[in-house]
Amino acid sequence: xxxxxxxxxxxxxxxxxxxxxxxxxxxxxxxxxxxxxxxxxxxxxxxxxxxxxxxxxxxxxxxxxxxxxxxxxxxxxxxxxxxxxxxxxxxxxxxxxxxxxxxxxxxxxxxxxxxxxxxxxxxxxxxxxxxxxxxxxxxxxxxxxxxxxxxxxxxxxxxxxxxxxxxxxxxxxxxxxxxxxxxxxxxxxxxxxxxxxxxxxxxxxxxxxxxxxxxxxxxxxxxxxxxxxxxxxxxxxxxxxxxxxxxxxxxxxxxxxxxxxxxxxxxxxxxxxxx
Amino acid sequence: xxxxxxxxxxxxxxxxxxxxxxxxxxxxxxxxxxxxxxxxxxxxxxxxxxxxxxxxxxxxxxxxxxxxxxxxxxxxxxxxxxxxxxxxxxxxxxxxxxxxxxxxxxxxxxxxxxxxxxxxxxxxxxxxxxxxxxxxxxxxxxxxxxxxxxxxxxxxxxxxxxxxxxxxxxxxxxxxxxxxxxxxxxxxxxxxxxxxxxxxxxxxxxxxxxxxxxxxxxxxxxxxxxxxxxxxxxxxxxxxxxxxxxxxxxxxxxxxxxxxxxxxxxxxxxxxxxxxxxxxxxxxxxxxxxxxxxxxxxxxxxxxxxxxxxxxxxxxxxxxxxxxxxxxxxxxxxxxxxxxxxxxxxxxxxxxxxxxx
Numbered sequence: 001x002x003x004x005x006x007x008x009x010x011x012x013x014x015x016x017x018x019x020x021x022x023x024x025x026x027x028x029x030x031x032x033x034x035x036x037x038x039x040x041x042x043x044x045x046x047x048x049x050x051x052x053x054x055x056x057x058x059x060x061x062x063x064x065x066x067x068x069x070x071x072x073x074x075x076x077x078x079x080x081x082x083x084x085x086x087x088x089x090x091x092x093x094x095x096x097x098x099x100x101x102x103x104x105x106x107x108x109x110x111x112x113x114x115x116x117x118x119x120x121x122x123x124x125x126x127x128x129x130x131x132x133x134x135x136x137x138x139x140x141x142x143x144x145x146x147x148x149x150x151x152x153x154x155x156x157x158x159x160x161x162x163x164x165x166x167x168x169x170x171x172x173x174x175x176x177x178x179x180x181x182x183x184x185x186x187x188x189x190x191x192x193x194x195x196x197x198x199x200x201x202x203x204x205x206x207x208x209x210x211x212x213x214x215x216x217x218x219x220x221x222x223x224x225x226x227x228x229x230x231x232x233x234x235x236x237x238x239x240x241x242x243x244x245x246x247x248x249x250x251x252x253x254x255x256x257x258x259x260x261x262x263x264x265x266x267x268x269x270x271x272x273x274x275x
Numbered sequence: 276x277x278x279x280x281x282x283x284x285x286x287x288x289x290x291x292x293x294x295x296x297x298x299x300x301x302x303x304x305x306x307x308x309x310x311x312x313x314x315x316x317x318x319x320x321x322x323x324x325x326x327x328x329x330x331x332x333x334x335x336x337x338x339x340x341x342x343x344x345x346x347x348x349x350x351x352x353x354x355x356x357x358x359x360x361x362x363x364x365x366x367x368x369x370x371x372x373x374x375x376x377x378x379x380x381x382x383x384x385x386x387x388x389x390x391x392x393x394x395x396x397x398x399x400x401x402x403x404x405x406x407x408x409x410x411x412x413x414x415x416x417x418x419x420x421x422x423x424x425x426x427x428x429x430x431x432x433x434x435x436x437x438x439x440x441x442x443x444x445x446x447x448x449x450x451x452x453x454x455x456x457x458x459x460x461x462x463x464x465x466x467x468x469x470x471x472x473x474x475x476x477x478x479x480x481x482x483x484x485x486x487x488x489x490x491x492x493x494x495x496x497x498x499x500x501x502x503x504x505x506x507x508x509x510x511x512x513x514x515x516x517x518x519x520x521x522x523x524x525x526x527x528x529x530x531x532x533x534x535x536x537x538x539x540x541x542x543x544x545x546x547x548x549x550x551x552x553x554x555x556x557x558x559x560x561x562x563x564x565x566x567x568x569x570x571x572x573x574x575x576x577x578x579x580x581x582x583x584x585x586x587x588x589x590x591x592x593x594x595x596x597x598x599x600x601x602x603x604x605x606x607x608x609x610x611x612x613x614x615x616x617x618x619x620x621x622x623x624x625x626x627x628x629x630x631x632x
Contacts, residue, residue, distance in 0.1 A: 169362060171358045171362040174327075174356070175358055175362040175363075176364075177329075177348070178355055178356045178424075179350075179375050179379065180380055182348075185379060189375075193366045194366055
């Protein structure tokens with residue numbers, strides 16, 4: 001028993017080294033840069049910079065768009081997950097494949113494809129033009145960013161809800177019917193409450209990447225719409241101000257940790273852990 | 276006989292082209308403890324699910340209290356089910372679980388509270404209102420499942436192998452509990468099990484099923500003492516099933532030896548199956564028996580010794596409180612009352628049903 005434990009520890013050593021170098025060290029660096037100024041003296045100015053009008057605006061916009069995207073994902077994912085859960089194995093592996101297939105393509109490529117579709121002279125507007133309809137201003141709008149977020153992150157909402165649904169014992173649903181509940185009552189009182197852990201997982205897995213994305217907003221929002229992810233990216237790559245970039249990252253991290261804690265409280269059974 | 280409550284009329288059902296029930300006809304009476312007994316795949320659970328409304332038969336009708344309920348959804352039926360794996364609502368506490376059906380029916384708060392108290396008392400789990408299902412043992416969860424069903428005052432309680440997941444001791448306790456409950460509630464219990472001992476202990480009526488057919492309907496005593504065919508004899512308890520020839524009324528030739536019996540009406544020189552329960556085989560001095568044999572096997576079983584006796588080419592299973600060591604020459608004697616004569620299966624279907632264990 002003791003030996004087994006030691007073997008386990010030994011076998012996990014390479015991963016621990018990996019985790020230390022590529023997770024803990026960069027995290028430490030973010031905190032170091034975030035809490036110091038250029039001379040190396042301690043300061044909270046970089047973190048406090050979030051209060052600045054421009055930064056605050058980017059943060060609120062990010063939160064706003066992420067909330068809307070998460071909500072849309074949820075509204076689309078729940079019925080979809082229910083359809084999937086009610087299918088027999090053959091049908092459902094096909095549908096799952098249809099959903100997973102785009103995920104095998106590079107995230108950047110998929111988003112670039114949307115750019116081509118939505119552009120001023122893009123595919124969608126050409127189709128509208130063919131029918132003599134006025135072109136739509138699609139690209140570089142918050143709506144385009146939301147579309148990109150929903151498109152990219154929808155599977156992360158579907159899968160945990162689907163997992164939660166298939167885990168429900170059919171006899172529990174039958175029991176509710178047996179006790180006099182009709183279809184709607186059974187859904188509201190039994191099925192839905194039992195999938196809440198999956199929903200919370202899904203929300204976390206959509207909300208966190210949506211909040212931090214800078215690629216989707218850059219490609220579909222142009223330079224007009226700055227999300228907090230873009231602000232941080234620019235501090236690192238263009239302004240070269242690692243201290244401010246790290247400080248803002250810390251703020252973002254607080255939001256993410258807050259979200260994760262809520263998720264951990266609800267998702268005790270690890271519905272989201274399959275991803 | 277009591278009033279008929281449920282009539283299953285020529286019910287047929289197949290799944291994926293496989294016939295599970297074939298023109299099943301069954302009548303269930305008021306205040307009856309009826310057990311559907313059979314091996315897995317015999318159609319007993321499908322029958323129960325048809326009664327509960329979870330499966331619609333391909334053919335035939337379900338008549339409940341004079342009313343055709345064949346296509347009525349489960350929530351509109353005046354019967355409740357206790358499921359095999361309890362099927363408690365894990366996100367609700369015990370009180371909420373029990374109250375579920377009553378809240379759906381918009382009963383008053385005070386009525387619901389009284390009912391919860393009454394039901395918990397009935398299943399001996401007073402004071403468990405605020406507990407969560409996960410914190411209860413299997414036996415307790417099953418009692419809650421029963422409580423949740425009976426607060427709705429169903430006319431019929433359907434029980435789908437409710438004791439299957441419990442250990443032996445608990446299972447025996449629960450059997451007595453179920454009999455007590457049935458008597459206190461005065462309603463019909465329809466019980467599904469593959470456990471013959473459970474069926475014999477609790478039932479008023481046992482329906483033995485195999486491969487979608489009813490093999491025999493009767494009281495536990497009839498089913499045990501007078502099985503109608505080899506399948507029933509073999510499925511209920513241990514038995515010696517022997518090919519035999521009915522020479523004439525009250526005389527049967529078993530393994531070439533003539534035995535007196537009490538059955539009549541089989542005709543002359545007709546091949547039959549004979550069932551002799553192991554406890555009905557008497558071992559005596561070699562000269563005193565109808566057949567002579569040698570003890571080939573001996574196991575101590577607690578209440579009795581289990582022996583196998585090789586006699587006239589057949590290995591007789593014998594239960595006796597008297598021990599005969601292996602190798603002893605013994606005589607076998609059987610009281611005429613304890614020889615049960617059965618017709619050989621006639622059709623191929625019956626034949627198949629009889630051979631399958």
